[in-house]
Amino acid sequence: MNNPPSPANAEAYLLQVRQVSRVFSDGQVSALVDVSLSIRRGEYAAIVGPSGSGKSTLLNLLGALDRPTHGEVLFGGRSLSAIRDIDSLRACQIGFVFQSFHLLPTLSALENVQIPMFEGPRRSPSERIRKAQELLTIVGLARRMHHLPSQMSVGERQRTAIARALANDPPLILADEPTGNLDSHSGSAILDLFDSLHRERHVTLVVITHSSDVAQRAERIITLHDGRLVPENESGREFLHPQGHVPAVSNSTSP
Amino acid sequence: MRFWGIAWKNLVRRPWRSSLTALGLSLAVAAVVALIGVSQRLEQSFLQLYNQRGADLVVQHSGGMMQLNSGISENLHERIGTLPGAGQVIGGLMDIVALERFDLFAVIVNGWRADCPVLDQVTIVEGRRLRAGDRSQVMLGKVLAGNIGKHVGDTIEFYAEQFEVVGIFDSFSIYETGAMFILLGELQRLMDRPGKVTGYVVQAAPAGDAAAVEELRVRINGLDPNIRAVAVSEFVRNISQIRLIRTASWVTSVIAIVIGIVGVLNTMITSVFERASEIGTLRAIGWHKWRVMSLVMAEALLLSSLAAIVGASMGAGSARLLGCLPQLAGFLDGWPPGTVIAQGVLLAVVVGVLGALYPAVWAANLRPIQALRRR
Numbered sequence: 001m002n003n004p005p006s007p008a009n010a011e012a013y014l015l016q017v018r019q020v021s022r023v024f025s026d027g028q029v030s031a032l033v034d035v036s037l038s039i040r041r042g043e044y045a046a047i048v049g050p051s052g053s054g055k056s057t058l059l060n061l062l063g064a065l066d067r068p069t070h071g072e073v074l075f076g077g078r079s080l081s082a083i084r085d086i087d088s089l090r091a092c093q094i095g096f097v098f099q100s101f102h103l104l105p106t107l108s109a110l111e112n113v114q115i116p117m118f119e120g121p122r123r124s125p126s127e128r129i130r131k132a133q134e135l136l137t138i139v140g141l142a143r144r145m146h147h148l149p150s151q152m153s154v155g156e157r158q159r160t161a162i163a164r165a166l167a168n169d170p171p172l173i174l175a176d177e178p179t180g181n182l183d184s185h186s187g188s189a190i191l192d193l194f195d196s197l198h199r200e201r202h203v204t205l206v207v208i209t210h211s212s213d214v215a216q217r218a219e220r221i222i223t224l225h226d227g228r229l230v231p232e233n234e235s236g237r238e239f240l241h242p243q244g245h246v247p248a249v250s251n252s253t254s255p
Numbered sequence: 256m257r258f259w260g261i262a263w264k265n266l267v268r269r270p271w272r273s274s275l276t277a278l279g280l281s282l283a284v285a286a287v288v289a290l291i292g293v294s295q296r297l298e299q300s301f302l303q304l305y306n307q308r309g310a311d312l313v314v315q316h317s318g319g320m321m322q323l324n325s326g327i328s329e330n331l332h333e334r335i336g337t338l339p340g341a342g343q344v345i346g347g348l349m350d351i352v353a354l355e356r357f358d359l360f361a362v363i364v365n366g367w368r369a370d371c372p373v374l375d376q377v378t379i380v381e382g383r384r385l386r387a388g389d390r391s392q393v394m395l396g397k398v399l400a401g402n403i404g405k406h407v408g409d410t411i412e413f414y415a416e417q418f419e420v421v422g423i424f425d426s427f428s429i430y431e432t433g434a435m436f437i438l439l440g441e442l443q444r445l446m447d448r449p450g451k452v453t454g455y456v457v458q459a460a461p462a463g464d465a466a467a468v469e470e471l472r473v474r475i476n477g478l479d480p481n482i483r484a485v486a487v488s489e490f491v492r493n494i495s496q497i498r499l500i501r502t503a504s505w506v507t508s509v510i511a512i513v514i515g516i517v518g519v520l521n522t523m524i525t526s527v528f529e530r531a532s533e534i535g536t537l538r539a540i541g542w543h544k545w546r547v548m549s550l551v552m553a554e555a556l557l558l559s560s561l562a563a564i565v566g567a568s569m570g571a572g573s574a575r576l577l578g579c580l581p582q583l584a585g586f587l588d589g590w591p592p593g594t595v596i597a598q599g600v601l602l603a604v605v606v607g608v609l610g611a612l613y614p615a616v617w618a619a620n621l622r623p624i625q626a627l628r629r630r
Contacts, residue, residue, distance in 0.1 A: 060624050065539055087544070088543075090540065092541065095540075096540055098536075102533075102539075102627065104261075106268045107256070107261065116540045119541045119542060120541070168541075
């Protein structure tokens, strides 16, 4: 069905999605239908589409949090279904940024950023602390390292989550509505941070968004509608709302 | 930040719940340490009594389950003593009386012959030892005398008769310091068991020769089908009262342990259920299943270790305090054996692990995307 990835493709593309479908367990909801796409190394892509279009499902598949019903997802030329230690892949190769931050409430910013470092390359506690301090400084939280999430603003929490995503220097950052819970000022600061990460660290960024502000920062916009990929020359701008959100779509296919 | 630091912070985020669980487990550990400690201490004290006297064998009525109620002939003394390989033979009658006026309900009374070596082996601290011809005279152990405030020349009532205290003695054995001695004939009269003794302790010659002890045991058993000679350690292990206490201790302990497991299980299940989203986050960002399991187990281990320290201290302290009660002063002494304290600590750890096993497996098997949606 699918040709094996060529070395050249593996070199050029960090992610390849091949004829992927995702049907949820009741067998009635097709969240994704025959989606194929490739994302180059170092690319900054935004996935847009109305609610229920399958954006989050696609992100979960790209992040090895879920498995496709049909088709395959390749990471660096290797099929995710063939990778035995998928946890290590997530720990070392992928950084996640969630809309709701998902920081551990009992841990300070400095401690939250160290959490992914328990997996991946072996580091001593002092090395972990040094690395976390460095990352928090990059995201502008040098003075807030010892604060708990509850003592920080939502923007600071998202910055902490971004620092956490960078903990093991992954080549890929997946962000699910990273500015969805932020005011415009904080959201803009986060986008500036993404820009600089992309520019200076050359990470591959895949961002799910409803926001035109976010999508317009990306090099490429991938549009989903009813679980299908909209050809890129047809653009996805119509799904974007200037202030953020698209109108509701009645025939949702998302679970 | 270290791994155990995360576990600790998870525990202290619900300080009351964690403290109450630790307290519940502590009480279970304390019950185990105190009860089993007391039963083992009793056994050890008995063993020490016989060992210090150099006894190798104890001779009693065969099939006598309640040794205090059984009796054998006083005349066997000479017959055992003249057997080849027999050394010192001490025969005595024993009973337990209540001194209700003093709130003492289990005081050992030993009846010895006037020439019994035991009367010379104890240290007289006041008055004199019993002599042949003494009637209605009694020697009190030092602890007993202290507990009831008696001195030489005072009288004490038991078996509805008045006895004059003629001596107060000290001994290496807490059973003896909490007991009283009267002459064998007097006790036989009071118990209406003329010519009977509870049993004999027999020393083999040469001392310390296991083969000689075994040969002597066989010879004694051949004297009379109604008697049975057993090694001291076996005798002590099978004393009905000690067996009863030991069994009751274990039953109580098992119940306490089950309650402990249920307590830890409840706490850890509640804890992981309410943290499902956080656990999902850990799994999503790459924590392996075994590391998530380890985190939950580490929390339970910290909880149970805390409970072990507190519980073992409480248990040891309780056992020590019990020994200080006048009512028990003749039976218990000192701290519970170290092995029992170690057992209690180990038990807490095992309870912690067992209680956390299911929640840990549940947490490890959480699917990240489902868990993340729980928020």
